[in-house]
Amino acid sequence: MxxxxxxxxxxxxxxxxxxxxxxxxxxxxxxxSGLLRLLNELNDYSSWTESLQQELVQVEEELASPDVTEEKKAELLQRQEEIGYEIESTMEMSKPKxxxxxxxxxxxxxxxxxxxxxxxxxxxxxxxxxxxxxxxxxxxxxxxxxxxxxxxxxxxxxxxxxxxxxxxxxxxxxxxxxxxxxxxxxxxxxxxxxxxxxxxxxxxxxxxxxxxxxxxxxxxxxxxxxxxxxxxxxxxxxxxxxxxxxxxxxxxxxxxxxxxxxxxxxxxxxxxxxxxxxxxxxxxxxxxxxxxxxxxxxxxxxxxxxxxxx
Known part of the structure; x- marks a missing residue:
């Protein structure tokens, strides 16, 4: 055999x-392996993070407004949480494995x-x-x-x-x-x-x-x-x-x-x-x-x- x-x-x-x-x-x-590392470096995560941070500032300003309704406040709080998660995910993705x-x-x-x-x-x-x-x-x-x-x-x-x-x-x-x-x-x-x-x-x-x-x-x-x-x-x-x-x-x-x-x-x-x-x-x-x-x-x-x- x-x-x-x-x-x-x-x-x-x-x-x-x-x-x-x-x-x-x-x-x-x-x-x-080399291509994925190169693509990770070429992706511009900083501009996307900056855009999300600007949106977060706007959401926080709206939340601070005395005229915001309870319904609108609930929507803004949910969006604030979503933006925070997206920023965290984007920053994690920007880091090389x-x-x-x-x-x-x-x-x-x-x-x-x-x-x-x-x-x-x-x-x-x-x-x-x-x-x-x-x-x-x-x-x-x-x-x-x-x-x-x-x-x-x-x-x-x-x-x-x-x-x-x-x-x-x-x-x-x-x-x-x-x-x-x-x-x-x-x-x-x-x-x-x-x-x-x-x-x-x-x-x-x-x-x-x-x-x-x-x-x-x-x-x-x-x-x-x-x-x-x-x-x-x-x-x-x-x-x-x-x-x-x-x-x-x-x-x-x-x-x-x-x-x-x-x-x-x-x-x-x-x-x-x-x-x-x-x-x-x-x-x-x-x-x-x-x-x-x-x-x-x-x-x-x-x-x-x-x-x-x-």
């Missing part, structure tokens, strides 16, 4: 497309890993049929399930490799473009995280995101095992990837929506932005495991029974 995995790993890295993916994901993360905050947000970059993993997973089996190498592959004295397992393990290993590259690139770019945090803690979605715990927390978030990425890759792997066309397999997989969240949003009013695969990204339970309020992490883990089992059963059944002479 190890030799089969090694063989698949070498085949994967012998393709120029694999190296392009690796270079692209590193360049995109570093480039995006710390490198620690950027590192904590690395899990958001896992969508790039998912995109490339889906392409690899959907094509790793289908390409054997498209290129006509499947007969030569299955003519070897090796059981089919071992061949398919080696391909699936290779996909997961490639995903872990891309995840590691993503994390390292994010950390490096964070320290290049952003200042270190002031104080002993930083904010993550409204929660305070100790600076000393930044790496542990960020790795935990990335691993949670990788679980969902791995399951989506398993879906792409199944589609690639069922369809012989590489283009069709990748096309269907990418379509589901880009429309998954919209499908959940469209069907969220129905009870069965909580069983849809695309509603179970585990990272959502740490960020607080849940797709469906009724879902919990244990439930999502159970649903994801069920999907993996079903998808792999379909993949292996199809591959084992397929007539390669057709």
């Amino acid at each position: 190890l030799k089969l995995i090694q063989n698949e790993w070498m085949k994967l890295w012998s393709k120029k497309g694999t190296w392009v993916m690796v270079i692209l994901i590193a360049a995109m993360i570093v480039g995006l 710390s490198s620690e905050e950027v590192i904590l947000e690395t899990s958001g970059m896992m969508s790039l890993v998912m995109l490339f993993m889906i392409i690899v997973a959907a094509g790793i089996v289908a390409s054997e049929f498209s290129q006509g190498t499947i007969k030569m592959l299955l003519s070897r004295p090796v059981k089919r399930w071992k061949i398919l397992t080696s391909k699936y393990v290779t996909v997961l290993l490639f995903g872990l490799t891309l995840t590691a590259i993503t994390y390292v690139a994010s950390v490096v770019s964070a320290y290049i473009f952003y200042p270190t945090a002031e104080g002993n803690s930083v904010l993550l979605y409204g929660s305070e995280i100790a600076v000393t715990a930044v790496f542990g927390k960020s790795i935990y978030l990335v691993l949670l995101a990788f679980v969902y990425v791995a399951v989506m890759s398993t879906l792409a792997f199944m589609i690639g095992s069922v369809f012989r066309s590489t283009a069709l397999s990748i096309g269907i997989s990418l379509f589901l990837y880009f429309t998954g969240s919209m499908i959940v949003m469209f069907l969220e009013r129905f009870e069965f929506a909580k069983f849809i695969l695309f509603a179970h990204d585990l990272a959502q339970y740490e960020t607080g932005f849940k797709m469906l309020e009724s879902n919990t992490m244990p439930f999502s883990i159970a649903v994801l495991l069920a999907y993996v089992v079903v998808l792999l059963v379909v993949s292996y059944t199809t591959f084992m029974k397929r007539d390669i002479t057709a």
Whole structure:
């Protein structure tokens, strides 16, 4: 089995497309980090803050007027509170993020890993049929399930490799473009995280995101095992990837929506932005495991029974 995995790993890295993916994901993360820092510096928050402060002065003058009615006073007090919040938010936005905050947000970059993993997973089996190498592959004295397992393990290993590259690139770019945090803690979605715990927390978030990425890759792997066309397999997989969240949003009013695969990204339970309020992490883990089992059963059944002479 190890030799089969090694063989698949070498085949994967012998393709120029694999190296392009690796270079692209590193360049995109570093480039995006630098671009966001540049845009933050170019935005003129001072003029907007000055405008809000002028409006606040006017509101306070109106409140001080002896002729203001109770109804008008209530409106002015509400507007005063809103302006204060807007000024505070604008001043917070004008501050550059710390490198620690950027590192904590690395899990958001896992969508790039998912995109490339889906392409690899959907094509790793289908390409054997498209290129006509499947007969030569299955003519070897090796059981089919071992061949398919080696391909699936290779996909997961490639995903872990891309995840590691993503994390390292994010950390490096964070320290290049952003200042270190002031104080002993930083904010993550409204929660305070100790600076000393930044790496542990960020790795935990990335691993949670990788679980969902791995399951989506398993879906792409199944589609690639069922369809012989590489283009069709990748096309269907990418379509589901880009429309998954919209499908959940469209069907969220129905009870069965909580069983849809695309509603179970585990990272959502740490960020607080849940797709469906009724879902919990244990439930999502159970649903994801069920999907993996079903998808792999379909993949292996199809591959084992397929007539390669057709």
